[in-house]
Amino acid sequence: MAPKSSLFFIVLTALLIVMLLIAIAFGAVSILPSEMWSALNHWFTGKEPATIYESVFIQLRLPRVLLCAITGAILAVSGVLMQGLFRNPVVEPGLVGTSAGAAFGASIVFSLSPFMSPSFKSVLGPFMVPLFAFVGGLAATYLVYSIAKDKKHISILSLLLVGMAMNAIGLSGVGLMTYIARDPQARSITFWNLGTFSGANWFQVFVTGMMAAVCFWLAQRQAKKLNVLLLGDQEAGHLGVDVKKLKTNILILNTAMVSVATAFVGVIAFMGLIVPHVLRLLIGSDHKKLIPASILMGALLLTIADVGARLLLAPAELPIGIITSIVGAPLYIFLLKKFQLNQTN
Amino acid sequence: MLEVQNLQYQIGQHAILNDISVQFQPGLCHLIVGPNGSGKSTFIKIVSAEIEAYQGKVLYEGKDAKKITKQNLSQYRAVLSQHTELSFPMRVDEVVLLGRNPHFEISPSKKDNQIVQDALELLSLQNLAGRNYQTLSGGEKQRVQYARVLTQIWETPQEGLRYLFLDEPLNNLDVYYQQQFLSIAQSFKNDATILIGVVHDINIAIRYAQQLYCFLNGKIVAQGVPETIVQPALLKQVFDIDTSIVNHPQTGKPIIIF
Numbered sequence: 001m002a003p004k005s006s007l008f009f010i011v012l013t014a015l016l017i018v019m020l021l022i023a024i025a026f027g028a029v030s031i032l033p034s035e036m037w038s039a040l041n042h043w044f045t046g047k048e049p050a051t052i053y054e055s056v057f058i059q060l061r062l063p064r065v066l067l068c069a070i071t072g073a074i075l076a077v078s079g080v081l082m083q084g085l086f087r088n089p090v091v092e093p094g095l096v097g098t099s100a101g102a103a104f105g106a107s108i109v110f111s112l113s114p115f116m117s118p119s120f121k122s123v124l125g126p127f128m129v130p131l132f133a134f135v136g137g138l139a140a141t142y143l144v145y146s147i148a149k150d151k152k153h154i155s156i157l158s159l160l161l162v163g164m165a166m167n168a169i170g171l172s173g174v175g176l177m178t179y180i181a182r183d184p185q186a187r188s189i190t191f192w193n194l195g196t197f198s199g200a201n202w203f204q205v206f207v208t209g210m211m212a213a214v215c216f217w218l219a220q221r222q223a224k225k226l227n228v229l230l231l232g233d234q235e236a237g238h239l240g241v242d243v244k245k246l247k248t249n250i251l252i253l254n255t256a257m258v259s260v261a262t263a264f265v266g267v268i269a270f271m272g273l274i275v276p277h278v279l280r281l282l283i284g285s286d287h288k289k290l291i292p293a294s295i296l297m298g299a300l301l302l303t304i305a306d307v308g309a310r311l312l313l314a315p316a317e318l319p320i321g322i323i324t325s326i327v328g329a330p331l332y333i334f335l336l337k338k339f340q341l342n343q344t345n
Numbered sequence: 346m347l348e349v350q351n352l353q354y355q356i357g358q359h360a361i362l363n364d365i366s367v368q369f370q371p372g373l374c375h376l377i378v379g380p381n382g383s384g385k386s387t388f389i390k391i392v393s394a395e396i397e398a399y400q401g402k403v404l405y406e407g408k409d410a411k412k413i414t415k416q417n418l419s420q421y422r423a424v425l426s427q428h429t430e431l432s433f434p435m436r437v438d439e440v441v442l443l444g445r446n447p448h449f450e451i452s453p454s455k456k457d458n459q460i461v462q463d464a465l466e467l468l469s470l471q472n473l474a475g476r477n478y479q480t481l482s483g484g485e486k487q488r489v490q491y492a493r494v495l496t497q498i499w500e501t502p503q504e505g506l507r508y509l510f511l512d513e514p515l516n517n518l519d520v521y522y523q524q525q526f527l528s529i530a531q532s533f534k535n536d537a538t539i540l541i542g543v544v545h546d547i548n549i550a551i552r553y554a555q556q557l558y559c560f561l562n563g564k565i566v567a568q569g570v571p572e573t574i575v576q577p578a579l580l581k582q583v584f585d586i587d588t589s590i591v592n593h594p595q596t597g598k599p600i601i602i603f
Contacts, residue, residue, distance in 0.1 A: 240419025
């Protein structure tokens with residue numbers, strides 16, 4: 001197992017690096033490796049970009065590709081955590097209300113932003129979107145969790161049904177905000193519902209990246225306990241795990257990173273479903289490997305999806321959420337079907 | 346010694362356990378029998394420190410069980426429950442290794458892996474070690490869980506006792522493995538082990554118990570060596586059945602005929 005999985009990590013890392021380079025090079029304008037090199041040289045030495053290609057690379061392409069990779073990693077890790085938490089392979093952040101709640105929270109900030117005083121906006125403004133997204137995502141997830149739970153167990157059926165209702169509430173909230181918002185704000189809100197990286201900038205890369213780094217590190221520290229939780233709450237308790245505390249920690253971690261990612265790039269469905277499923281088939285259910293592997297594979301798959309989104313209708317652009325849904329939804333149906341069969345056996 | 350003092354437990358107005366006081370000595374096989382709903386499973390959940398909302402005291406070598414941290418307790422107390430399902434594919438040896446979790450920080454040591462191998466061998470599971478747990482039969486799953494539970498307290502602690510609780514472990518097992526489970530439990534226990542189990546089959550309980558406890562309506566109505574306490578009158582009282590008792594031709598122990 002051990003040599004096989006280290007080879008797996010090497011291959012995955014190599015694929016990710018190649019894919020990132022492809023994603024940087026191709027798009028509405030192509031950027032040559034020599035231009036990337038000189039652009040980086042100019043950037044680090046504090047000089048102005050020499051050509052328009054160099055500034056496209058630094059200001060648009062690079063942050064976009066990085067934000068996309070980080071977001072993919074976040075969604076995949078979040079899928080692993082949620083599935084481990086609920087001990088169910090058909091759970092992902094988009095299905096239990098986290099994304100919708102976060103989008104609602106963010107949309108409030110966007111539609112209220114014309115009414116904020118300029119000084120307030122310049123100081124706290126950049127943090128308002130992530131903050132509101134976090135509160136919205138946490139509230140929605142917590143509500144779904146506590147409504148779906150009876151005394152001891154959490155039934156997957158009620159979880160998904162309540163999640164569906166919460167999604168409807170969150171998205172109608174977003175709809176309302178879009179309706180009352182002024183035109184430019186309404187347009188930003190519309191972007192989320194489909195997910196997009198076209199507005200990526202370095203600030204977003206910085207905030208999401210910091211959040212992701214901290215959350216991944218904390219998640220990896222819970223990996224051993226998540227393994228024990230696979231046996232169920234009761235058994236995990238017998239093995240010395242404080243189950244209630246573990247669940248709370250995972251829920252907060254998960255909501256924090258998904259909310260921030262959602263606030264910037266919108267709702268990207270099914271990533272958290274596809275990656276953990278494929279990885280469990282390839283390397284098993286050990287969370288100590290699943291979490292790092294899902295960082296790599298999440299980044300890889302969403303980068304591929306983003307390149308597809310940019311190239312399929314070039315020079316126009318397809319929202320990335322459409323691509324992940326087209327691939328993810330059939331897989332989701334397949335998993336539901338398979339899981340149902342397992343349970344009736 | 347595991348001591349229970351004036352144990353009371355109720356759910357709403359309904360008393361599940363009613364003023365139970367009892368002591369369990371190390372080195373003996375303590376088995377509990379009783380009809381459905383007599384409180385025996387709840388009793389196991391309380392003495393194994395899973396349920397905490399009870400009145401009275403549970404003392405592990407004089408120490409209040411409520412005051413021992415879960416993490417600490419998990420190093421010398423293991424519980425085998427009725428059945429455990431997994432939602433994700435996992436290899437059998439990985440499941441058994443989970444039992445060693447209280448003993449390592451990040452990665453299992455060589456010793457932990459060796460214990461897993463020994464436990465697999467003890468339960469004759471070597472051939473299944475690489476199989477996906479989800480594809481096993483009910484009986485095989487139960488044997489894997491037993492191996493996992495034994496690895497948790499595989500070594501006798503340097504000081505103090507280890508505690509093994511079996512909560513109806515024989516469901517899903519055929520006659521051969523029912524016998525195997527209890528004889529393994531017997532060879533596993535030593536002078537530093539407290540072993541308490543709940544068993545449905547009264548004849549199996551008589552054969553393996555050194556101390557037998559009969560539960561009825563949340564109380565212990567009889568306790569002692571099986572040969573002396575098992576009488577038709579007691580069985581009538583506890584299980585409401587008419588029985589004859591004969592002696593086993595080889596062991597000489599009583600056998601109940603319904």
